[in-house]
Amino acid sequence: MITVENVSKSFPSAESAVTALRDVNLAVNAGSLFGIVGPAQAGKTTLARCVALRERPDRGTVRYDGMDTSRLAGRRLWGAQRQVAIVDPVLRPERTVAGNIAAPLERMGVELDRRRSRVGVLLDVIGLSRSGARLPSELTPGQQRRVAVARALAAAPSVLLADEPTDGVGAEESASVLSVLDRARAELGATVIVTSRDADIAKRICDEVALLDRGSVVESGTLLSLLGKPGSQLAEVLLPSVDTPRAHLSSYDRAVDVVLVGFAAVGALLPEASARFDVGFTTIGGGLTRLGDTPVARFRLGVEGQRADAALAWIAERGAHVSTPMYGLRDVAA
Numbered sequence: 001m002i003t004v005e006n007v008s009k010s011f012p013s014a015e016s017a018v019t020a021l022r023d024v025n026l027a028v029n030a031g032s033l034f035g036i037v038g039p040a041q042a043g044k045t046t047l048a049r050c051v052a053l054r055e056r057p058d059r060g061t062v063r064y065d066g067m068d069t070s071r072l073a074g075r076r077l078w079g080a081q082r083q084v085a086i087v088d089p090v091l092r093p094e095r096t097v098a099g100n101i102a103a104p105l106e107r108m109g110v111e112l113d114r115r116r117s118r119v120g121v122l123l124d125v126i127g128l129s130r131s132g133a134r135l136p137s138e139l140t141p142g143q144q145r146r147v148a149v150a151r152a153l154a155a156a157p158s159v160l161l162a163d164e165p166t167d168g169v170g171a172e173e174s175a176s177v178l179s180v181l182d183r184a185r186a187e188l189g190a191t192v193i194v195t196s197r198d199a200d201i202a203k204r205i206c207d208e209v210a211l212l213d214r215g216s217v218v219e220s221g222t223l224l225s226l227l228g229k230p231g232s233q234l235a236e237v238l239l240p241s242v243d244t245p246r247a248h249l250s251s252y253d254r255a256v257d258v259v260l261v262g263f264a265a266v267g268a269l270l271p272e273a274s275a276r277f278d279v280g281f282t283t284i285g286g287g288l289t290r291l292g293d294t295p296v297a298r299f300r301l302g303v304e305g306q307r308a309d310a311a312l313a314w315i316a317e318r319g320a321h322v323s324t325p326m327y328g329l330r331d332v333a334a
């Protein structure tokens with residue numbers, strides 16, 4: 001596990017110092033796919049570089065499995081830095097795909113047979129098994145990025161860091177780049193950290209996420225835990241909007257927002273509650289999305305029936321996130 005404890009970082013500038021990170025605390029679990037998301041200049045790259053030990057915090061510390069890295073220097077620092085590989089998107093144009101991936105292994109003096117076998121595994125992970133002999137110029141931008149990821153994985157780092165992994169890659173190819181990051185975690189066992197201005201990346205592959213703004217962590221945790229958190233900014237961005245015209249609310253005495261996670265909940269919970277408690281649910285806003293492979297729904301529901309409270313408590317007991325009911329909607333809309 002990597003823990004970031006009270007980390008602050010400023011950079012000198014012509015007028016006054018720029019504060020990139022303010023008292024940041026985070027925990028990145030081993031084997032997770034962790035997203036650091038937030039607007040431009042939020043401090044994402046600086047935080048990622050501090051985690052990768054490429055930048056020293058002014059205050060606070062980064063711990064690797066409890067070890068305080070701020071005390072490391074010389075060979076021990078270099079050894080810790082080598083555990084975290086950073087994806088460098090610039091490939092060497094004169095070398096083949098296989099040659100690019102093998103380059104870090106050559107520098108380490110790994111013998112030819114082991115190099116070949118490792119490159120073979122990585123070509124398979126990035127879905128380019130037949131392209132080892134091609135030059136980067138013969139590849140699409142998305143394929144080139146996948147090769148850059150494979151090169152970063154060559155020396156089997158325990159942590160892979162990808163800063164804006166899909167920048168410069170077209171929308172149609174970004175899914176293939178993200179799925180390679182997911183395979184790096186699932187098949188090679190790496191902890192993967194991605195930074196992105198696009199929170200949608202978190203929705204597509206991350207299981208844990210931190211939202212950064214102006215150098216501070218606004219919220220962090222597993223994606224699924226944030227979905228049910230009242231006022232979560234990430235949930236607001238990632239889930240279908242429940243904004244509804246007031247007129248749509250006017251037929252109901254009460255409405256609630258409900259978040260349902262997983263196939264069973266999305267498919268069955270509301271019809272079952274409706275039948276059990278003789279309560280009517282009408283969808284007046286929201287919709288379905290996916291977090292990775294998990295279907296997630298957020299609906300604004302008009303609720304009618306004498307046992308409405310019991311029905312809502314029943315679905316909440318079964319894992320649905322249910323907002324505080326909004327009452328008196330007929331009056332509001334009138």
Ligand SMILES: Nc1ncnc2c1ncn2[C@@H]1O[C@H](COP(=O)(O)OP(=O)(O)OP(=O)(O)O)[C@@H](O)[C@H]1O
Binds near residue numbers: 040
């Ligand atoms: N090496 C540096 N020297 C001076 N200022 C820096 C340096 N690195 C980052 N900064 C400043 O720190 C702040 C945070 O930058 P950072 O690149 O970490 O944010 P970011 O969220 O990754 O931004 P973006 O999404 O725009 O890449 C910015 O104001 C930036 O100008």
